[in-house]
Amino acid sequence: MATAVMTSLDTKSRAASHGMSDIRIRNLFIVPTILFLIVFNIFPLIYSLGYSFTDFRASSNAPANFVGLQNYRELLNDPFIWSNFAITAKYVIVSVSGQVIVGFGTAMLLNRDIPLKGLLTTLLLLPMMLSMAVVGLFWKLLYDPSFGIINYTLGLGSFEWLSNPDMALYAVAITDIWMWSPFVMLLSLAGLSAVPKHLYEAAAIDRAGPFYTFFRITLPLVAPILMIAIIFRTMEAFKTFDLAYILTSQPTTEVISIRLYKMAFQEWQTGRSCALAYIVLIMVLAITNIYVKYLNKVKER
Numbered sequence: 270m271a272t273a274v275m276t277s278l279d280t281k282s283r284a285a286s287h288g289m290s291d292i293r294i295r296n297l298f299i300v301p302t303i304l305f306l307i308v309f310n311i312f313p314l315i316y317s318l319g320y321s322f323t324d325f326r327a328s329s330n331a332p333a334n335f336v337g338l339q340n341y342r343e344l345l346n347d348p349f350i351w352s353n354f355a356i357t358a359k360y361v362i363v364s365v366s367g368q369v370i371v372g373f374g375t376a377m378l379l380n381r382d383i384p385l386k387g388l389l390t391t392l393l394l395l396p397m398m399l400s401m402a403v404v405g406l407f408w409k410l411l412y413d414p415s416f417g418i419i420n421y422t423l424g425l426g427s428f429e430w431l432s433n434p435d436m437a438l439y440a441v442a443i444t445d446i447w448m449w450s451p452f453v454m455l456l457s458l459a460g461l462s463a464v465p466k467h468l469y470e471a472a473a474i475d476r477a478g479p480f481y482t483f484f485r486i487t488l489p490l491v492a493p494i495l496m497i498a499i500i501f502r503t504m505e506a507f508k509t510f511d512l513a514y515i516l517t518s519q520p521t522t523e524v525i526s527i528r529l530y531k532m533a534f535q536e537w538q539t540g541r542s543c544a545l546a547y548i549v550l551i552m553v554l555a556i557t558n559i560y561v562k563y564l565n566k567v568k569e570r
Contacts (some may be wrong), residue, residue: 271485272451283350284399298531303477305476309455317546317547318543318547319539319545320333320366320539320543321341321540321543321546321547322335322336322337322338322340322540322544323335323336323540324336324339324340324540324541325539326538326539326540326541327539328537329536329537330523331361331399333540336540337527339545340540340541340543340544340545341544341548343541344541344544344548345548349528350525350528351371353523353524353525353527353528354525354552356382356438356521356522356523356524356561357507357523357525357526359438360438360441360442360506360509360513360522360524361503361506361507362448363438363439363442364442364445364446364449364502364506364509365499365502365503365506367442367443367445367446367450367513368445368446368449368450368452368502369453369495369499369502370456371446371450371453371454372449372450372451372452372453372456372457372493372498373453373454373457373495374568375393375450375451375454375457376453376454376458377457377458377461377463377487378462379393379454380458380462390458391484394447394451394455395451396447396448396450396451397449397452398450399448401511401512401515402515404444404447404448404512405444405511405512405514405516406515407514407531408444408447408516409431409515409516411433412430412440412516414427414428414429415427417430431516431517431519432517432519434519434520435521437516437517437519437522438519438521438522440516440517441512441513441516441517441522444512444516445506445509445512446548448512448519449505450504451501451559452498452501453495453498455499456494456495456498457478457491457495458497459494460490460493460495461487461491462495464486464487464490464491469482469486470491472485472486492567493567493568495565496560496563496564496567497564499560500557500560500561500564503557503560504553504556504557507525507549507552507553508526508549508553509524509526510524510526510527510530513526513527514527525527525545525549526549528545529542529545529549532545
């Protein structure tokens with residue numbers, strides 16, 4: 270203790286001798302960070318909110334005219350926009366459900382004493398370390414009907430994955446599951462390793478079966494951390510753009526982020542796209558709020 274106090278005093282005295290107080294050192298790191306956040310995050314957020322109430326088009330030199338809530342009203346009454354939301358919801362449900370099932374199942378297997386456990390865990394984490402562009406191009410080759418290894422392995426002949434309107438969205442979701450299941454697995458492993466061993470020993474003494482042990486001990490104790498993984502993955506899946514844009518251009522895979530991109534940078538409806546971005550933001554916040562409330566209830570049990 271005395272050594273720690275002396276070390277702290279030495280550090281302070283050295284900083285003071287160089288003219289750097291604690292407050293100055295703190296401000297040296299905090300002030301630039303706050304300025305960075307204001308310039309690159311908060312300012313564009315407020316600026317785009319202002320544009321969402323105008324008919325501004327970035328491709329023209331015409332000034333922005335204030336139109337009030339017209340952009341929001343037209344978007345909320347547009348059936349094509351709701352179709353994009355429906356596609357996004359379907360994608361989120363399939364993708365996040367698959368990631369939870371695969372990730373949690375893999376974590377259950379890795380939580381046992383198996384050989385080369387560390388090496389297997391490291392290899393399974395590799396997909397989420399790759400960039401979206403690389404993963405998209407990689408899976409585009411795997412799905413290829415002529416020489417793709419998926420059709421060859423499953424014996425599907427020249428089955429079309431990405432050009433088939435009914436399968437394209439599932440193909441994108443499968444790719445997302447492959448890439449992000451390791452994230453769920455990692456969090457689940459942390460939760461499983463924290464479950465007290467004496468609970469399993471007591472269940473074994475009471476001759477409880479695997480089904481009872483899983484639903485009465487494992488799942489309730491891992492549920493809070495699993496909910497955190499679901500919150501993160503739902504938010505990311507709702508905003509997905511890269512994979513769907515790289516893999517396919519089917520109308521059935523036009524999630525809301527792609528519609529937003531086209532509206533902003535292809536149709537140049539800047540004010541309208543800003544309004545759509547805020548509608549998406551409100552929806553993501555609402556979904557996250559529901560999850561957080563459920564997470565708090567799970568923690569209180």
